[in-house]
Amino acid sequence: MDTASSETATATDAAAELQYPFPRPSAVQVPPVYDRLRGECPVAKVRLPSGDDGYVVSRYDDVRTVLADPRFSRAAMLAEGAPRLTAAPPMGGSLFTMDPPEHTRLRRLVSREFTARRVQNLRPRIQEMTDELLDGMEKLSPPVDLNPAFAFPLPVMVICELLGVPFEDRDRFRGWSDAFVSLTSHTPEEVMEQRMSMVQYLGELVQRKRAEPTDDLMGALVQVHDEDGGRLSEIELITMGITLLVAGHETTVSMIGTCALTLLRHPEHLAALKADPGSIDKVVEELLRINPIGDGGPFRVTLEDVEVADSVIPQGSGVIAAVCSANQDSARFGADPGVFDPSRPTASAHLAFGHGPHFCLGAALARAELQIALSSLFRRFPGLALADEVRNLRMTSGMMVHALSRLPVTW
Numbered sequence: 001m002d003t004a005s006s007e008t009a010t011a012t013d014a015a016a017e018l019q020y021p022f023p024r025p026s027a028v029q030v031p032p033v034y035d036r037l038r039g040e041c042p043v044a045k046v047r048l049p050s051g052d053d054g055y056v057v058s059r060y061d062d063v064r065t066v067l068a069d070p071r072f073s074r075a076a077m078l079a080e081g082a083p084r085l086t087a088a089p090p091m092g093g094s095l096f097t098m099d100p101p102e103h104t105r106l107r108r109l110v111s112r113e114f115t116a117r118r119v120q121n122l123r124p125r126i127q128e129m130t131d132e133l134l135d136g137m138e139k140l141s142p143p144v145d146l147n148p149a150f151a152f153p154l155p156v157m158v159i160c161e162l163l164g165v166p167f168e169d170r171d172r173f174r175g176w177s178d179a180f181v182s183l184t185s186h187t188p189e190e191v192m193e194q195r196m197s198m199v200q201y202l203g204e205l206v207q208r209k210r211a212e213p214t215d216d217l218m219g220a221l222v223q224v225h226d227e228d229g230g231r232l233s234e235i236e237l238i239t240m241g242i243t244l245l246v247a248g249h250e251t252t253v254s255m256i257g258t259c260a261l262t263l264l265r266h267p268e269h270l271a272a273l274k275a276d277p278g279s280i281d282k283v284v285e286e287l288l289r290i291n292p293i294g295d296g297g298p299f300r301v302t303l304e305d306v307e308v309a310d311s312v313i314p315q316g317s318g319v320i321a322a323v324c325s326a327n328q329d330s331a332r333f334g335a336d337p338g339v340f341d342p343s344r345p346t347a348s349a350h351l352a353f354g355h356g357p358h359f360c361l362g363a364a365l366a367r368a369e370l371q372i373a374l375s376s377l378f379r380r381f382p383g384l385a386l387a388d389e390v391r392n393l394r395m396t397s398g399m400m401v402h403a404l405s406r407l408p409v410t411w
Contacts, residue, residue: 020046020056020320021183021295027393027404028265030338031295034058034325043311046320049183050084054318056296060333060351062308063297063326066319068356072300075099076316083318085299086183088191093239100357106240109224109232111361113162113217119364122162126372129157134380142410143387151256151407154373158365159248163241164216165205172201173245178399180246185398202241206234217244251293252366254403256373258291259284261393261407263374264386266340273342274378280371283342287370289327289350290340294400297323298354323351381411 022031037044037058048054057066066072074097076082077090084090090097095106112118137149153170160167179186179194186194209222218241225232232240263270263283273283297320304315313319327350328337334346341347353360360366378384387408395402 018044018046018056020048020054024295024395026391027395028261028390030292030324030328034322034328038325038329042309043313048083048085048318050087052083052318054083054085054320055313056320056322057308058322058325058329059309060326060329060331063321063323063351064355065308066300066321067298067351067354067358069306070099071303071306072319072321073099073303074300074358075102076301076303077299079301082301082316085318085320086188086191088186088188091195091239091242093233093235094243095240095358095361096243103357105231106236107361109221110217110240110244113220114361114363114365116364119368122158122365123368123372125161126158126369127376129161130154130372130376133157134376138380143408144410146260146407146409147253147257147404150373150377151260151403152253154256155249155252155369158252158369159245162217162248162365163244164209164214164218165241165245169201172197173249176201176242177246177250180242181250181400183398183400185396198242199238202238202245205241206237247360248362248365250401252369254293254401255288255291255366255370257404257407259287259370259374260377260409261386261390261404262287262291262340263378264384264409265390269340269342270378274382277375277379279342280375281367282347284367284370284374285350286340286342286344286347287374288352288367289333289344289347290338292324292327293352294402295324296400297321297326297351298358323354326351381409383411384409385411 018033022033024031037056042057042059042062044056044058046054046056057063078092078097095103098106133150133154137144140149156170156173157167160170176194176198179191205218206222209219210226213219213223221232221237221240225234225237263273273279300319300321302313302315302317302319306313330337332346332349333344353363387410393407394405396405
């Protein structure tokens, strides 16, 4: 091993006492430790919330490698004795715990519902839902918490309609989703209890759609199972519903709030967007880059020894691909990567939706929701402003996906 490699290995060892997730100083700052890790220790040994040791990879190019290289496995998370991200065991039968070709088989069954063309056809309906919520918000007396008034119900309405899940059950989704993405906020027993509750709910929904067929996504999946059970088992059917329901709204809920806050904190960029509404596409890409949905990234387990950034990650190791850090790597995004700049030419290279086989199935839908939600919000409320100091705002903690705990606004 050469001198450079020795220095890198020493830096990795020196970081072994780091506890993941890393502390975040405020609602508008990512963990500052990533700046140091990218420069000094791009493969850092950490203690995971489960108590197991693992590694955090922090540079853009290395994170892309972890996300796309088949040696970094999701399915291996289910193996006996495999390192865990959290104390609760991962959920089998899910797109989140599969590798190709099993992952490819299941993903293909639903991918047609999330194509750019399909999403384009959905945009008028998303606009209708958005306008309906903003109509209701307009009747309230400010200050208003944007989360329950708008940021939470919109993605839930969209995914419920797409899947064919009753919107009136939305209050139950919050508890299920929180447990599904918990790092440390729930005990293993609480996580398992919520999972079983969700399995029971989706199982009952499947039975109703079997008795009374529907033309929504869950209805279509039930038909696939019943007509050709070899393509989709019953547990895969239920787990697919859980995965789509949670992933289909949880991240977008958090992003609507944090993106609105970013624009409110940068009136010059908000004014430019109002003057040129057609720039919303570029604005959203930079918002996706600058606002991580979590303070880390996806979890993988190595199938063999893998060298990354001159460090060897041993076989059977848990690895976090820190998208949060990669999206602020100056080597990819230029000077001042922590600054919100909608004119940044490289913004669309962000990894907010992942990379490789597990690239987010709902990326086109999420983009459409953010574009419509933010454009409509500031068009309807041109005088929208924060109703509290930024320093008083807090992110939810102990979660893989976090959101502003409240976002009070006035107009």
